[in-house]
Amino acid sequence: MSEAVGADDRNEPTTSLDDVVHQKSRLGILAIVHEGRRVEFGYLRDALELTAGNLSQHLSVLEKYGLIHIEKGYDGRRGRTWVTSTRAGTKALRREVDTLRAIVNRVTGESA
């Protein structure tokens, strides 16, 4: 027990966070592709300041959990990889954002 923290504080919003979505690069990917945006691999790599290898790993995790759809194709003769959110991905991002809002409100002392 704490000296200063009451029982009302027990329901900690951070325990609802899902590591698959909360990890900062994956959160960044989902935030960029949300609302049906179709985003190219190179754009994500630059925007999120990741190496190609690192981005690939995060995309694999998100695809494995059904949160994004990956599409390989060509832009002229150059191979391209396109990423879109799935319905589950949009839902997971919305859940994460609701929890982040609860954390912000908790820390800043505002009511949810």
Add this chain to the structure above:
Amino acid sequence: MSEAVGADDRNEPTTSLDDVVHQKSRLGILAIVHEGRRVEFGYLRDALELTAGNLSQHLSVLEKYGLIHIEKGYDGRRGRTWVTSTRAGTKALRREVDTLRAIVNRVTGESA
């Protein structure tokens, strides 16, 4: 480049997140001990639904980065570990919360 994302979206808030603070259990610890609260180990373990070993590891990381202060003592004859935030910890939490707010606003389409 993306088909649908403009240059204005380039400054991705998730790239400002610090993994030391953003990891969900460590974020939970900092959120609970913020504002000078002095919190006991067992309380953190239960509130964050962690094993003792797992909590110890996260506390070590936060202590290593100077974000919390750990104090060992006794409550009667029982050993106790108390955790408080440092000034750097409070600052790091505030930075994290500012970034989380920016992410929430970005995803929900509100202006920051």
